Amino acid sequence: MYTITKEVYFCYGHRLMNHPGKCRNLHGHSVKASISIEQEQLNDQGMVCDFSDIRDSVEAFIDQKLDHNFLLHKDDPIIPMLIANKERFLALDEHPTAEVLSKMIYQHLKQSGFNVAQVVLWETASAHACYREN
Ligand SMILES: Nc1nc2c(c(=O)[nH]1)N=C([C@H](O)[C@H](O)COP(=O)(O)OP(=O)(O)OP(=O)(O)O)CN2
Numbered sequence: 001m002y003t004i005t006k007e008v009y010f011c012y013g014h015r016l017m018n019h020p021g022k023c024r025n026l027h028g029h030s031v032k033a034s035i036s037i038e039q040e041q042l043n044d045q046g047m048v049c050d051f052s053d054i055r056d057s058v059e060a061f062i063d064q065k066l067d068h069n070f071l072l073h074k075d076d077p078i079i080p081m082l083i084a085n086k087e088r089f090l091a092l093d094e095h096p097t098a099e100v101l102s103k104m105i106y107q108h109l110k111q112s113g114f115n116v117a118q119v120v121l122w123e124t125a126s127a128h129a130c131y132r133e134n
């Protein structure tokens, strides 16, 4: 089995509504997503796939959904104010944790046809979440 990994970087604001500590406050992160793709066989270029194919697919998704966006649980009471002020945000069915965001990226890549092994989201220099399905 071959595995390749591509890293992409982006930023977002969020808060964790039910968090007992500081993460319930509005704050932001500059994060790294580390995306691993695996294949039993290499293609006729000797690759699992081109690193740039991963970048192109994931960056389009991240730019559209996550980058420089404000990620909130759909029940967050700040949402009506953001709507009233025509501010950009993304309302999620789940809390916008590193776990949930890594799963979102994983599912996008899987739906795009990549054989994703795992997506690791580094939310800070010392904390990351990983989503994989096997
Ligand atoms: N399992 C998770 N725990 C936490 C998440 C998360 O997404 N999944 N998120 C947060 C906060 O949003 C934020 O990431 C803060 O994380 P934390 O590591 O606590 O932040 P610090 O950089 O301040 O940590 P230090 O250890 O003080 O440097 C919280 N938890």
Ligand SMILES: [Zn+2]
Pocket (backbone or CB within 6 Å): 014, 015, 023, 027, 028, 029
């Ligand atoms: Zn946070």
